[in-house]
Amino acid sequence: MSTTVAATTDEAVAGIQDGSTVLVGGFGLAGMPFDLIDALIRQGAGDLTVVSNNAGNGDVGLAALLKAGRVRKVICSFPRQSDSYVFDDLYRSGRIELEVVPQGTLAERMRAAGAGIGAFYSPVGVGTPLAEGKETREIDGRVHVLEYPIKGDVALISAHRADTMGNLVYRKTARNFGPVMATAATTVIAQVTEIVPAGEIDPETVVTPGIFVDRLVRAEARRLTVEGAR
Amino acid sequence: MSTTVAATTDEAVAGIQDGSTVLVGGFGLAGMPFDLIDALIRQGAGDLTVVSNNAGNGDVGLAALLKAGRVRKVICSFPRQSDSYVFDDLYRSGRIELEVVPQGTLAERMRAAGAGIGAFYSPVGVGTPLAEGKETREIDGRVHVLEYPIKGDVALISAHRADTMGNLVYRKTARNFGPVMATAATTVIAQVTEIVPAGEIDPETVVTPGIFVDRLVRAEARRLTVEGAR
Amino acid sequence: MTTALGTSPVLERADRAPLTTDELAARIARDIPAGSYVNLGIGQPTRIAEYLPADAGIVLHTENGMLGMGPAAVGDEIDPDLTNAGKVPVTELPGAAYFHHADSFAMMRGGHLDVCVLGAFQVSFRGDLANWHTGDPDAIPAVGGAMDLAVGARRVLVMMKLFARDGSPKLVPECTYPLTGTSCVHLVFTDHGIFEPGPEGLRVHETYGITVAELERRLGVALVG
């Protein structure tokens, strides 16, 4: 259904339920939807499962959500970073669950959810601890592991520019998980730095078509960087 | 490896072997690589398996390749059209094999080949003749059918513009199968109407990155249309 | 006149003629919610576009890689690089987006389209759809995107005549033509009435130019409310 434009980030995140699975865009700090996460903290939903590449940097964004005690479980590829002390403390004290997924498998499992694929066979992770207990099958002489979709109740993503139909374009490597997560959640909420009238984004350049975006909100870009945070 | 720019379409299609599986872009006439197909006819490879959405229109492009007797088998979603008389005659006289695949499954099977996915479960086609004999599995209460990748030896595609690195952009709905086929074949050959220096295509707008394109050749766009050809 | 059949009211309009194709297209258009993303199948369903209110924010998808498809192109607008799934030249509306085939069908299979409207040879009382192949051994099979749409769209509407030229019903206990999808049709819009197939049997919502009783006789089924 049509994309709605929310007046505030609080309005944009209204209604997120306790226990939701929340897909959170960004690779480290690039593309992280800071304002939506701050709004989610104010909104108060807890017992969340967060799916994101990392588990938070410093004490902003995802790290702030973790620090607020709202997250029961993190599904990610790379939780431990030079500045991931919020996650590290929660994990070491047994206050948060962790599921580590190879980065490409994480992306592909969300892509599968968005694309109506019931499951897929991947050669990644075979023979490693991350494939333990998973079903395998040999295809063309190569062992594959069966992977299932990861679907979100909500996705929080950050893009560069939107039109009023919800079409999104991103900026450089801040694109990362946004377009995939936008396909994989029941309710997709995007923060963007600019919302322009329909027709002002060249249809050849749209990365996320508006069909995937439920709610839009304008928020200033907060571009932070941490060297070597990976 | 780097994209090479061929001087002629004949040079671009050199070396295609008898018995190859050739992915041919286009949806009907839109996006069909007419000049590459003509060059392939001159080049002479036969006993081909062609994977394309349709099985040729009128007597141009794919229809001309079929008419020249070079195609052993067609894998497509929609062979029969108002102007598909070349295919129709070959099929009815038993001179060509046909595998009909639902259109989205056709695209996804090529996507799987390009993405290193060994196989995937799809809900499409379950309970229909097109799923007969295929393995099924119930996932989340829904029956899915197991689908395997379709990989090409060669892909012939048509795009709008390229840079010298092989980055491609397309034009409107002529994009269709091109980007998927470009990922799914060992040798990818693209005809484009214009080749510009690297740096002249905005990196945010590239649809097919040059990594997927082996050979490029410039050819005038031949934009033909047939109403209701589907 | 409204007749109670089980618990649901039926709008029985035996006093008027069956719907014309245009009336049927307009009737279906009325049932498509504002703001929907919609795929209109090749053939008659295409005509529904003419009856969608311009201000309803309904966005048309064409499976060959576009959202925001406009009306058929005429004259100078014709661009062979811009067609619908029936390969008819069309136009682009503001806010359109292009994408490739794998993305287009991922969108479909992933349940992102709110509605699709398809033609049909047959629909069974429980919602099986047959619309791609007559089963004639001489026919060349061609499925296109029909199976993907039947399985992928959130609501699958069928637009068809209720009776074939020989008078036999196209709403049947079991499809005799090869299936496109099983239990996938939500509503069937026909010239003689609007039907809802389902596991409990066939419901009728509205009739045109025929009574419920006569429908039951011609379809050979007790319609449920």
Place this chain on the structure above:
Amino acid sequence: MTTALGTSPVLERADRAPLTTDELAARIARDIPAGSYVNLGIGQPTRIAEYLPADAGIVLHTENGMLGMGPAAVGDEIDPDLTNAGKVPVTELPGAAYFHHADSFAMMRGGHLDVCVLGAFQVSFRGDLANWHTGDPDAIPAVGGAMDLAVGARRVLVMMKLFARDGSPKLVPECTYPLTGTSCVHLVFTDHGIFEPGPEGLRVHETYGITVAELERRLGVALVG
């Protein structure tokens, strides 16, 4: 000096010091064919970029969604929206392209990258790789894109020191650390030599600052030619 070991000649350079990290980076750079699409893993392999000839048409991939990555950004070039996989700000070269994560890893898993160079904790004689987890029960596991790269790139090169700080070899009969991938490493570039693991055992191609005989003693294996 060149020693024949089995059928292959070995370039044995016992007379010089082991390679420095920069020499090793330069050595690996020499083995990357012109025109290759390459992913350089986080950490030391990043340094190889400095030794790739500018005119070789080698294109760098970063798994967070870019081809055509340039050198690290300095000063005003720094843009937090443009980083490499190590989250270090980088630059963009002419002919670059951006794409999303599913496409980036499809590219990787689909075998489109010609070469990747990864660091390692251990590599086994048959080419198993361990580079993501020390197995320490207190360590927080974090894999990133390591497994995808190990399985996806056409040629997987490892860049590492041959011996750990305690002197134990990192080329081992069987990895004791948790695996990243099995039989996936094509060549191992180390400060003391270049090795080719495989089903028939470990080959040595070149040595630096050590003889083949001494290598065999310290690795505890008969090197095959």
